[in-house]
Amino acid sequence: MTQVLSVCDLRKRYGKFEALRGVDLDFEPGKFTVIIGPSGAGKSTFIRCINRMVDPDGGEIVFDSAHMEQLRGAALRQRRAMIGMIFQHYNLVARTNVLRNVLHGRLGYMPLWKSLLGAYPESEKRRALDLLDEVGLSDQMYKRADTLSGGQMQRVGICRALMQAPKLLLADEPIASLDPKSAEVVMEHLKQTTKQRGLCCIVNLHQVEFARKYADRIIGLKAGRVVFEGSPATLSDAVARDIYENAESRLENQLTGADIARIEDEERVALCETVAA
Amino acid sequence: MKMKETAKKIQLTPLSTALKTPLIAALLVTVFVVSVMALHLDIAKFQSRLANIGKTLSHFVAFDIPTLPKALLEMLSSISLGIGALAIGSVISLALSFLAAANTTPNRFLAASIKGGIALIRAVPALVWVLMVIASIGFGNTSGLVGLLFPTCGYLIKSFIASIEDKGMGTIEALQATGAGWFEIMLFGVLPGLLTSLLSWTSMRLEHNIAESISLGMVGVSGVGSMLMRALGNYHYAEITTITVVIFVTMLTVELAVGQVRKKLNGDTTK
Incomplete structure (x- = not known):
C-alpha cells in the first residue's frame, strides 16, 4: 500500500x-x-x-x-x-505581515499558550524565511499581506501550506x-515542490x-x-x-x-x- | 397598427399602484387624527399660557458662575460612569460577538440565543434597565453602571457581529485547514482585520454612553443629570442654564473628538 x-x-x-x-x-x-x-x-x-x-x-x-x-x-x-491547503483567493490574513502569515502554518502543531504568546521557535522562523526565499519573497517578509500582488499572495499561501510540513x-x-504569467510561476513552483519533497x-x-x-x-x-x-x-x-x-x-x-x-x-x-x- | 398604439393612453404607474397610494394616505391621516384625539390635548390651555413663554424664557437668560465648578465636577462623574460602562461593556461584547457571529460561532444554538438576548435588550429602553437594576441592588452609581451595561452591550454586540460577519469565511477557512483551534483562528485570523472597525464602533458608543449616563440622573444615579433634576425641581433658572451649557459644551466636544478618532481609524482601513 x-x-x-x-x-x-x-x-x-x-x-x-x-x-x-x-x-x-x-x-x-x-x-x-x-x-x-x-x-x-x-x-x-x-x-x-x-x-x-x-x-x-x-x-x-x-x-x-x-x-x-x-x-x-x-x-x-x-x-x-x-494537509496543506491553497485557495483561489489566497485567504491570507490581510493586516498581518508576510512572515506571520507563513508561520500560521504552524498553529496546528503548537499548544495554545505558546501560540498566544507568539512564541514561534527560532528554527521555525528560519524555515519560514527559507520557504519565502524559495519563492523570492524573503525581502518582503515584513510587508503587510494585503499590499502584495495576487501572484505574490498565492506564493505566500503556498509557503504557509508548506510550513505545515504536509504530506x-x-x-x-x-x-x-x-494573470497567465503569475499562474505559470505558481504552477511551476507547486510542481517543483511536489517533486522535491515527495x-x-x-x-x-x-x-x-x-x-x-x-x-x-x-x-x-x-x-x-x-x-x-x-x-x-x-x-x-x-x-x-x-x-x-x-x-x-x-x-x-x-x-x-x-x-x-x-x-x-x-x-x-x-x-x-x-x-x- | 401604429395609430392604435398612440390612441391608447399610457399609464405612468400601473392602476393597482395608482389606487394604493391615496388609500395609504387616507389611512395615515386617520391614524394621525385618532392619535391626537386619544391624547385629549388641551389646546385652549396651551393658547392661554402661550403669553408666559417670553417671561419664563427671560428667567433662563442668566448664568450662575458659582454653580460652574460643581457642575463640571458632576459632569466628570457622569463621563466616568459612561466610560466605565463602555470599558466593561466592550470587553463583554468582544467575547460575546465572536460567539454569536454566523461565521465564527462554535455553536449555532449559542449564536441564536445570544442574538435573541441582544434583540430583547435593545427592545427595552436603557432607563427601564436601570430602574430594574435599582430595584434589585438599590440606588447609586453601581446601579447606574450595571444598568448602562445593557444598552452598551446591546449596541456594541450588534455592531461587532456585523463587522465580524462582513469578514466572510476566507481566512477562517484557511486557518482551519492548518489545524488551528477556534481561539487561535479568532485571534490570528479574524481579529487583526477587525481592530479598527471595533474601535470605531466603541468610540461611537462613547457619545451615547455619556448622554445616557446624564439622563440616568432622572432615576437617581448621581452626576450632572441628577444635579439638573434638582435645579429643575427648585426652579433655579440660572443654575439650569449653567448646567445645560456645561452638558452642551461637553457633548459637542465629545462628538467632535469621536469624529476625529473615527476619521483616523477609517482612513486607516482604506489605506
Whole structure:
C-alpha cells in the first residue's frame, strides 16, 4: 500500500443537488494530480471533503491510515495540520505581515499558550524565511499581506501550506484569479515542490492546457463522478470536450438560489465559488 | 397598427399602484387624527399660557458662575460612569460577538440565543434597565453602571457581529485547514482585520454612553443629570442654564473628538 490518500465511494449532497455521487480514487506520494471539470462538477467539494472542510454524507477517506470521515475535535485538527491547503483567493490574513502569515502554518502543531504568546521557535522562523526565499519573497517578509500582488499572495499561501510540513497538498483553483504569467510561476513552483519533497499534490483547475502541461495524472470530474483518469497524453481533445459538455444545464436546473443560501448557512462553506467560477 | 398604439393612453404607474397610494394616505391621516384625539390635548390651555413663554424664557437668560465648578465636577462623574460602562461593556461584547457571529460561532444554538438576548435588550429602553437594576441592588452609581451595561452591550454586540460577519469565511477557512483551534483562528485570523472597525464602533458608543449616563440622573444615579433634576425641581433658572451649557459644551466636544478618532481609524482601513 503506497498511497497516501485513498478515497472510496465518496458522496455529498446539498439538498437536492448531488455534488459527489460515489468517487473512488487513490493518490500516491510524489505525484502531481490535476482535477478538471466544469463548475458544479464537485471538484471543490471533493477537495474540501478530504480535510473535512466539508462533511461528506458517505464513503471513506483514508489519509495516512486514518479515517478522516470519522475524526472529530483535536484528532481532526491534528490530521488537518498534516494537509496543506491553497485557495483561489489566497485567504491570507490581510493586516498581518508576510512572515506571520507563513508561520500560521504552524498553529496546528503548537499548544495554545505558546501560540498566544507568539512564541514561534527560532528554527521555525528560519524555515519560514527559507520557504519565502524559495519563492523570492524573503525581502518582503515584513510587508503587510494585503499590499502584495495576487501572484505574490498565492506564493505566500503556498509557503504557509508548506510550513505545515504536509504530506498532502490540496489546491482549490490556485490560479483562477491570476494573470497567465503569475499562474505559470505558481504552477511551476507547486510542481517543483511536489517533486522535491515527495508530496502528494491535488490541484483543481479550470484550464485544460495547464492540466496538460503540469499534471502527472489528470482526473476528469463531471456531475459528481469520475469520467476520466489517466496521464496527460491519454486525454484527447474529444474527451476533454466531453467533460465540459452540458455542464451548465445541470447546475442551473438543480441548484436554486435558496439551495445555495441554505448550503452556505448549513455548511458555512460557500459553494458559491464553485457556482460562480 | 401604429395609430392604435398612440390612441391608447399610457399609464405612468400601473392602476393597482395608482389606487394604493391615496388609500395609504387616507389611512395615515386617520391614524394621525385618532392619535391626537386619544391624547385629549388641551389646546385652549396651551393658547392661554402661550403669553408666559417670553417671561419664563427671560428667567433662563442668566448664568450662575458659582454653580460652574460643581457642575463640571458632576459632569466628570457622569463621563466616568459612561466610560466605565463602555470599558466593561466592550470587553463583554468582544467575547460575546465572536460567539454569536454566523461565521465564527462554535455553536449555532449559542449564536441564536445570544442574538435573541441582544434583540430583547435593545427592545427595552436603557432607563427601564436601570430602574430594574435599582430595584434589585438599590440606588447609586453601581446601579447606574450595571444598568448602562445593557444598552452598551446591546449596541456594541450588534455592531461587532456585523463587522465580524462582513469578514466572510476566507481566512477562517484557511486557518482551519492548518489545524488551528477556534481561539487561535479568532485571534490570528479574524481579529487583526477587525481592530479598527471595533474601535470605531466603541468610540461611537462613547457619545451615547455619556448622554445616557446624564439622563440616568432622572432615576437617581448621581452626576450632572441628577444635579439638573434638582435645579429643575427648585426652579433655579440660572443654575439650569449653567448646567445645560456645561452638558452642551461637553457633548459637542465629545462628538467632535469621536469624529476625529473615527476619521483616523477609517482612513486607516482604506489605506
